[in-house]
Structures are given as structure tokens and as C-alpha cells.
Amino acid sequence: MHRSFVLRTVLSRNSRRCFSWSAPQVQLLRASLPHVPAYGWTQDAVAAAVSSNTRLSVAATGLVQAPYDLIAFCMDEWNDQLRQILLERVNNYAEEWGTLSLVDRLHFAFSTRLKLQHEFLKANRWHEAMAVGARPEYVVTTSEKLQTMVETVCSLCQENTKASLNALEQFSLGAIYVAAELHLVSSNDTMTRFEDDETWAFLRQQLIQWDRLRNTTTLTALPESAATVAYVSSTLVSSLTSGLASLMFPSEIPRK
Amino acid sequence: MWTRTLQRIQVFQRAPKWCASTSRLPRKRNLSTSFDSSKAQPYVSGSSTHFGYEKVAVNEKESRVREVFDSVADSYDVMNDLMSSGLHRYWKDYLLQISAVESMAKAVRRSISTDQTDNNPLLHILDVAGGTGDVAFRFIEAANCVERSKSSGKDPIRITVCDINAEMLQVGERRARAKFGNSLLDDSQALQFQQGNAQDLCDFADCSFDLYTIAFGLRNVTDVDKALSEAHRVLKPGGRFMCLEFSQVPNPVLRQIYDAYSFNAIPAMGEFIANDRHSYQYLVESIRMFSNQDELVLRMQQAGFQHVKYTNLTGGIVAIHEGWKDVDTLL
Numbered sequence: 001m002h003r004s005f006v007l008r009t010v011l012s013r014n015s016r017r018c019f020s021w022s023a024p025q026v027q028l029l030r031a032s033l034p035h036v037p038a039y040g041w042t043q044d045a046v047a048a049a050v051s052s053n054t055r056l057s058v059a060a061t062g063l064v065q066a067p068y069d070l071i072a073f074c075m076d077e078w079n080d081q082l083r084q085i086l087l088e089r090v091n092n093y094a095e096e097w098g099t100l101s102l103v104d105r106l107h108f109a110f111s112t113r114l115k116l117q118h119e120f121l122k123a124n125r126w127h128e129a130m131a132v133g134a135r136p137e138y139v140v141t142t143s144e145k146l147q148t149m150v151e152t153v154c155s156l157c158q159e160n161t162k163a164s165l166n167a168l169e170q171f172s173l174g175a176i177y178v179a180a181e182l183h184l185v186s187s188n189d190t191m192t193r194f195e196d197d198e199t200w201a202f203l204r205q206q207l208i209q210w211d212r213l214r215n216t217t218t219l220t221a222l223p224e225s226a227a228t229v230a231y232v233s234s235t236l237v238s239s240l241t242s243g244l245a246s247l248m249f250p251s252e253i254p255r256k
Numbered sequence: 257m258w259t260r261t262l263q264r265i266q267v268f269q270r271a272p273k274w275c276a277s278t279s280r281l282p283r284k285r286n287l288s289t290s291f292d293s294s295k296a297q298p299y300v301s302g303s304s305t306h307f308g309y310e311k312v313a314v315n316e317k318e319s320r321v322r323e324v325f326d327s328v329a330d331s332y333d334v335m336n337d338l339m340s341s342g343l344h345r346y347w348k349d350y351l352l353q354i355s356a357v358e359s360m361a362k363a364v365r366r367s368i369s370t371d372q373t374d375n376n377p378l379l380h381i382l383d384v385a386g387g388t389g390d391v392a393f394r395f396i397e398a399a400n401c402v403e404r405s406k407s408s409g410k411d412p413i414r415i416t417v418c419d420i421n422a423e424m425l426q427v428g429e430r431r432a433r434a435k436f437g438n439s440l441l442d443d444s445q446a447l448q449f450q451q452g453n454a455q456d457l458c459d460f461a462d463c464s465f466d467l468y469t470i471a472f473g474l475r476n477v478t479d480v481d482k483a484l485s486e487a488h489r490v491l492k493p494g495g496r497f498m499c500l501e502f503s504q505v506p507n508p509v510l511r512q513i514y515d516a517y518s519f520n521a522i523p524a525m526g527e528f529i530a531n532d533r534h535s536y537q538y539l540v541e542s543i544r545m546f547s548n549q550d551e552l553v554l555r556m557q558q559a560g561f562q563h564v565k566y567t568n569l570t571g572g573i574v575a576i577h578e579g580w581k582d583v584d585t586l587l
Binding site (some may be wrong): 022023024025042043044046047048050051053055056057058059060061062063065 | 354355356358359360362363364366367379466467491492493494496563578580583584586
């Protein structure tokens with residue numbers, strides 16, 4: 001892998017990857033995700049999905065490129081699902097939603113988003129995805145997807161009577177989310193992973209502190225480029241740390 | 257005698273001259289930015305076509321190309337290393353990587369049942385113009401066929417190397433036996449060599465291959481549209497076409513350097529090492545006469561391939577084009 005990385009960098013393969021997919025690719029990616037717990041974020045997972053379609057040549061495996069097509073698609077799907085869940089809350093449970101504080105809403109949004117990763121966390125695969133997402137060729141895309149998620153959460157969770165959250169406030173929320181994700185990945189308690197996991201209490205604590213800080217301090221908005229750099233840095237640091245966590249907590253699922 | 261000398265001087269004066277300092281190379285193909293994307297002109301129209309920069313009759317090109325490869329067959333691999341400074345290995349490795357042959361082979365071997373009676377291969381790869389076996393050998397190793405050849409019975413994975421040139425195929429088969437032993441070809445039959453013409457793969461049935469690859473061969477075909485049409489025919493639904501070929505360099509500075517190297521150094525190397533300047537002159541000229549990246553995409557689409565795309569390698573010196581057959585209706 002190192003040799004191919006060096007060669008790619010030196011010889012500059014100059015095709016710009018664009019992470020948007022056609023309908024057949026979406027179908028294939030969706031069919032591949034259930035195989036990720038067994039085979040990892042690899043082309044093997046895609047090949048397993050293709051093999052189950054008897055009408056199709058196994059060569060259709062190459063329609064998508066693991067690992068990042070799988071991971072990027074996952075993130076997009078979860079961002080869409082989160083958006084739908086939050087919209088449902090805002091529209092169909094407006095009264096109840098209106099009584100919640102900003103911290104409660106953000107806690108609900110972020111914990112919902114984290115819980116969408118349940119299957120891959122349970123299979124000890126998500127830390128691998130985080131490590132891949134931190135690679136130089138993907139880190140900007142990863143950060144953009146995280147930024148999209150935070151913007152969605154902020155736009156649907158903010159209180160109507162108050163001003164929108166500025167870039168710095170959004171950046172700090174992004175950092176809180178990533179920290180909570182790291183906490184969840186590093187948690188080694190397989191018996192009570194989700195419902196009673198300490199991560200939810202950790203997340204709530206961070207959000208309370210964040211809310212206290214924003215209410216007592218005047219924060220100035222960062223320029224857009226600085227916010228992006230901050231996201232990238234935050235993602236890099238946390239993903240590198242999770243990469244280390246992946247070494248400390250190897251997967252218990254046998255690899256095929 | 258003087259008349260003949262005068263004629264030779266006139267021919268020489270008319271022929272384009274190439275050197276690093278004067279850029280008088282004929283511009284045969286527009287780059288993709290100025291390409292008319294509505295429809296590709298037929299690759300062959302009329303009774304003549306190009307053989308490098310020379311105009312020849314259509315029915316003459318095939319024999320001229322065959323002569324070139326008959327001449328270079330024995331030194332082909334050495335010359336590839338010298339001309340590309342070893343880069344051709346990286347390009348072929350990258351082709352292997354994105355072909356996903358390893359993953360496909362694992363999936364196929366996992367799916368085999370103990371009472372498998374069907375003799376048709378479950379993964380069948382066709383490597384066209386692959387005479388000396390460079391690409392095919394990579395597939396063999398990635399698909400773990402050597403290990404499988406130690407067991408009895410036919411391998412459910414087969415790679416067929418097809419080339420119009422018998423000399424190149426003989427070199428390939430000799431190398432295969434030396435590298436892998438005889439069981440791979442004779443017992444498990446995971447590797448086969450078969451002579452054939454990319455424009456008319458009459459020995460192969462419709463829908464018989466999962467993957468069709470052609471590395472540094474498509475530009476030597478007389479009618480590329482016919483070759484693409486045949487590739488589409490022999491691929492199964494969902495099958496994949498991959499072409500690794502020299503292409504057009506978009507960056508003007510890199511293009512200057514590349515042209516100077518191609519037209520000065522490569523023919524000279526051919527003369528010095530293989531004692532065959534003209535064949536290597538043809539190889540260099542044929543690159544400039546071939547379709548650029550976007551033109552080839554259009555031709556592939558016209559042949560019926562879907563999701564056609566290309567990846568430039570090394571600044572566009574080579575490109576890998578890929579496309580699929582009939583995935584839209586099956587997925």
C-alpha cells in the first residue's frame with residue numbers, strides 16, 4: 001500500500017474523483033453495505049453483493065471502488081436519513097420539539113446520527129472507515145460531509161427566535177460530534193454498547209459546556225476558509241486517534 | 257541516378273522533421289477541449305487509413321502491423337522497460353488494481369459448490385493483443401490460479417490471451433511455462449493462448465467473457481469501431497471493457513518534452529538495441545494518430561458501452577478507459 005501511495009503521489013494520477021453515483025451504482029453500493037461487517041470496506045464486499053445477482057457478470061464489481069465509495073455513500077445515506085428524521089420531528093411533533101432546549105435537540109440529533117452507525121460499530125468496522133477517511137486524498141471530502149451533517153443539524157435544531165449559529169459555533173459542534181464518535185468507537189463495553197453507553201452522557205456534558213460558553217462569551221464568526229481548515233484539522237486529529245484505537249482494539253469478527 | 261537522388265531529396269524535404277527545438281509535428285488530433293462531442297467520425301472511411309504518419313490502403317494496414325510485431329516480438333519486453341523507464345509496470349499494476357480481479361476471483365472461488373459440474377469458467381477474462389502475457393500473468397497471480405493448478409480438475413477461472421501475432425503468442429506461452437510450469441496451461445487450463453483478430457473474434461461466442469482487457473493494442477487495430485463492437489459482443493451482461501493505451505497529454509509543456517523524447521530517443525533506442533528503427537518509429541507515430549481520451553469515450557458509447565470513463569496516468573501519457581455492458585437494465 002505504501003509503494004502504491006508513493007507512486008500515486010509522485011506520478012500524479014490526475015483524474016479528479018467526484019463522489020456522486022448513477023442509479024446502478026447506488027443500487028450496487030446499497031447491496032454491498034450488508035456485506036461490510038463480514039468483508040470490511042473492501043472490494044470483496046462489493047463482489048459478494050454482485051455474486052448474489054445471478055443475471056449479472058461478476059465484473060460489475062468494478063462499477064464502484066472500495067473503500068471510499070462505500071464509506072462516502074454510507075455518510076451520504078446517513079446524512080439523508082438524519083435530515084428526514086429531524087424534519088419529521090420538526091413538522092409532525094412541532095409542539096413537543098418546541099419545548100426542548102437547544103442542547104436537548106442537538107443531543108437528539110447527534111445521538112441519532114451516531115446510532116445509525118450501530119451495525120458497523122458492532123462489527124468493529126467503523127474505526128477502519130474513520131482511518132480511511134483521514135487519508136490525504138479523502139480528508140477534504142470527509143470534512144465536507146461532516147460539515148453538511150452539522151449544517152443540517154444546526155438549521156433544523158436552532159431556536160426560531162434566536163439568530164443562526166455562526167461558523168465558529170458550528171465548527172465547535174463538529175468537533176464535539178467527532179469527539180463523541182471517537183468515544184463511541186473506543187468504548188470497549190460490548191454488552192451495553194448503545195442504550196447505556198457512557199458516550200451519550202459524554203455527549204450531553206460537552207453540549208452543555210458548549211451552550212454555557214456561547215451564552216457567556218461573544219464569539220466572532222470565522223472566515224469560511226478558516227472554518228474548513230478547522231474541520232479538516234479536527235477530522236484529521238480525531239481520525240488519526242481512532243486509527244490508533246483500531247490498533248488497540250482489534251476486531252473480534254473473523255476476517256474472510 | 258541524379259533523378260533518383262533528386263526525388264529522394266524532395267521526399268525528405270516534404271516529410272515532417274522532428275527535433276526538440278522546432279515543433280513541426282503535425283497536429284493530427286485536437287485535444288479534448290476542442291473536440292466535437294456530438295458524434296465520432298467512423299474510424300475507417302474510404303479505402304485508405306493511417307499507418308503511423310504514412311497513408312496506406314485499409315487492407316494493407318493489418319499486414320504492416322503484423323510485420324512490426326513479428327520484428328519486435330523477441331525484444332518487446334526489454335524495449336518496453338527501456339522506452340517507459342519501467343513505468344509500463346506501474347501502469348499495468350494499476351490496471352490490475354482497478355480491475356478488481358482479486359476480489360472477483362475470491363468471490364467466484366467462494367461460490368463454488370462441491371458438486372460443480374458445469375465446465376464453463378465462472379470468471380472468464382479475455383486479454384486481447386496481450387501476446388507476451390504481461391497483463392495476463394498479473395491476472396493469474398491475483399486470481400491465485402497457480403495455487404489452484406496444484407489441485408486436480410479445471411480451474412473455474414480462465415484467462416485467455418488473444419493476439420493476431422503468432423510470434424508474440426509463442427513468446428507469451430514460453431514465458432508462461434517458464435514462470436508457472438505446465439500444469440497451469442495443460443491441467444487446470446487457467447491460461448490459454450489463442451490467435452485471433454480483435455476486429456473479428458469469430459472463435460468466441462456472444463456473451464462469453466466477464467472482463468475484456470486490451471493494453472497498448474487498440475491503437476494498432478485497423479478499425480477501432482469494429483474492435484469495440486466485437487468487445488461488446490463477447491462480453492456478458494454486466495461485463496467490463498478496459499483499455500490501457502497511450503493517449504494525448506493535455507499539458508503543453510509536458511507534451512513538448514514527451515514529444516521530443518518519443519520522436520528522438522525511442523527510435524534511436526530501437527535502432528541501437530533491437531536494430532529496428534522503423535518499427536519503433538511506427539509505434540511512436542501510431543500514438544499520435546490514435547483517438548484522444550474523449551474521442552475514445554465517444555466511440556465506446558457508440559459501441560454500446562455504459563458508464564464509460566477514463567483515468568489519466570502520468571499526466572495523460574497513458575489513459576485507462578473502461579465501460580460496462582448492459583448494467584443499467586440489470587441493476
